[in-house]
Each structure stands twice: as C-alpha cells, then as structure tokens.
Amino acid sequence: MIGSGWLAIAGLGPGDAALITPEVTDALTHATDVIGYIPYVARIAPRPGLRLHASDNRVEIDRAGHALRLAAAGARVVVVSSGDPGVFAMAAAVFEALEAGPPDWRDLDIRVLPGITAMLAASARAGAPLGHDFCAINLSDNLKPWPLLARRIALAAEADFAIAFYNPRSRARPDTLDAAFAILREACGDDRPVLFARAVTTAEEALRIVPLPAARGAMADMRTMVIVGSSRTRLIARAGAPILYTPRSA
C-alpha cells in the first residue's frame, strides 16, 4: 500500500438516509475528502476536516482520476454514488482510470462499499417485480451504439426476463425509451405491467403502473426507474395502490 491513504467507492442508496448502510456511514466518518456528482455530494453533512469536491455528471473519468491522485497522496477518499456504486455508477469509472493510470495506483487500498441500487428500492416500493429472473439495462446510449442496445432488449424479452431500465430518459436522449417500448410491444404482444418509479424514498416519490401497450417515454425522466414485468408479472388489486410482483415459479 502507498502511505496511509485509501479510496472507498460508496453507495448512498436511493435517497432516504435510513437506506445508507452503517459501513458507508463509517467510511464517511473517517474520510478527509468526498468526491462525486453535485447532488450526491450535497447529501453529505459538512464537518471540519472534510473536504467536499462536487463536480458535474459528465466528467466521471476526471473525477475518478482526481480521487485516485488524492488517495495516492495519502488522503482518505470516499467517492459517492447514488444507489450501488457497482451498478451503472462510479466503481467501473474508477477502475477504468486505475487501469490506465500509473502502475503504483494498483497498490492503493481500494474498497467498493455496496448500496441499495435503484431497482431494488423501486421494486420494494411496488411489491416484488424482480422476484424471478431479471436483467438490468442502462438506456444511456452515450456509451454504446443503439443497434447493440436494441438487440439486447429484444433478447431480454425473448428470455422472458423482467427488465429494469436505468437512465431511461434525458433531454439529450428523449426518444430512447419509446424505442425500447416499441421493441418490447413487438416482442411481447401482451398487457404486462410497466412500473415507472420516480425519486423513490424521497419527498418527490411517485409510482405509476400501466400496461405495456400504454407505456410512453414521457412517463419517465432522469429520476425515474422503469421496470417492465416478465410474462408472469402480476398485479394484486386492493383498496390502496396495487401490489406488483413476479411469482417465484417459471
């Protein structure tokens, strides 16, 4: 190990502080530096001796390099992600930077601290739509070509996975989710339920469930997790919001 510095890549969960693990809280207590996207760093309580480094979402690789340099210089650094850092978040970016960086970075004390990723939080609020085999697909096509993504979505439907879509929609990509729904309507041809779970566990939480033929991209924004059921996913009607779940069998 280089000096006494370390780097923890930590997940803050979906928003509610009651979903942050004690392991992450402990790492933040011992940190000298916290690095992350502006709204995630805003969730960290300031204290004397803790430097907060907030940056824009577009600069993940720069942020990763910054964290590695600080840790190599002896700082105790926590890189914060929402959800889980290993699922479409900062852990992969840090390892990309580490692999491309100076060889001695490989001797750093680096840990990934897991968190409640968005699909688990959304699933819990709605019932258990991920109770059987499922997949997670990042709809951001900044990092992969659409034909590859389209084929993956079609194969996921053919495999009869429930599908959790991360980053379903942004101003720069307003049409990707509609294109995904079109592929699924063609492949599935049924009324399976689609969950739009926005800002789960925060004050802005809003859940909506519609049948696949009625699902529209405009029902999601950057803070929405979209979960499309498998052929077996069901709704239990009741006085309040229905329960959405996928039985364990088949």
Place this chain on the structure above:
Amino acid sequence: MIGSGWLAIAGLGPGDAALITPEVTDALTHATDVIGYIPYVARIAPRPGLRLHASDNRVEIDRAGHALRLAAAGARVVVVSSGDPGVFAMAAAVFEALEAGPPDWRDLDIRVLPGITAMLAASARAGAPLGHDFCAINLSDNLKPWPLLARRIALAAEADFAIAFYNPRSRARPDTLDAAFAILREACGDDRPVLFARAVTTAEEALRIVPLPAARGAMADMRTMVIVGSSRTRLIARAGAPILYTPRSA
C-alpha cells in the same frame, strides 16, 4: 388497515451487520414477531417481547401464511431474508400467499424493506463486474423446468450480459451449474472470467476467479454467488487479488 398489526419483509444483507440498513434495524426494534429460515433468524438478537419463529427452507409458503395470519391478528411482524427480500427471496412468496388468501389480508399494512443482495456484495468484493448491463438468474430448478432455464442462459449469453447465478448448487441439484457452464462455453467461446464468491462479508468469505473454460460446478456450494463476466469483463493484475470489472462502454 386491519387493527394495528403490520408486516415488513426485510433484507438482512449478505452477513455483515454493517450492511444492514437502519430502516431494517428500526423495523426489528419495533417488531413483536420475527419469522424466517433458521440461519437468518439466528442473526436476530433476542430481547424480551420479541418472538422468534425459525423454520426450514422448504416451507416458504407456510411461513408466508404464518406471517400474514399473525399480522392480521395485530402482531408487528418482520419476515427476514438474507440479501434483498425481493430477489429470489421471501417477498414473492408472501405476495403469492396474500393473493391466494382471505380478501381482508389485502388491507394489511405491508412493506418490503430492501437489502444488499448477494450479487451486489460479491461484485463489490471483487471490483465491479456488474458495471455494465447484466442479468440475475436463479439456478434452483425446483421452481422451473430445465429447458426453459437452459434457453434463458443461452439468450443471456447472446445478449452479452454479465450473469449472476443465485442458488448455483445444492445436494439435490449437483449438476445444474456444470450444465450452465457448458451452455456458456458453447455460446461464448472465450476466456472471460468467472467469479466464485463464497459467504461474502462473513468469516468464511472466499473469492476465486477462473477463466470460463476452467469453471466447474464443484467450485460452488449453496453459499456461493457465481458471476460470469460479459465479453468485456476484465481483470486488473496487481500484487494482491486482481480487480474484476466491466467497463461502462459497449
């Protein structure tokens, strides 16, 4: 709502108490009854006024009905799962029992409290193998026919997902994982890494990474999470254990 009872279906995470969310800890503090599989109930500290109901793994539906009856009678019940209750765990079983049970169960106060599911914990310990699109498949074929499972595995490989296998092996199903590896070797034809992560975050934790051609069912047991990389999953060599990760692009 019926009386003052409630039912929380809670995830205890992979084993380390530092990975139990404060939300779950709080529910346990207010519970009158805890219900679950023997080793999970064994993780709950006894206290006056708390009844612990431990049962065998084979009776999930009975356990779910028991929990619903207690809550309907006014008890404050926590059903405990390891990992996340919504991922191959008790939440779906409770909703199956609820759907088949008396109509007034639908008026119960029921919440699902998410947890760190095994694949997130295993991924964090190894690096970030789930850093790009991935799927989760339950290899227990008690609940689904093998031809369906085999086809799903082949399609997952064709879609180039990283694959997390839950319940990869048991005494009753010693050969399923070898059959899955055979399908993947045929479909992938490369040396992609396979992670065997046993009893992650416990004193018995053991991680092993082998190339797909060398992966064998005997490397896993009931306490092992198996993660097969996508075509893009990489290893970063270093003095200690290598870092396993999947880059964000493609």
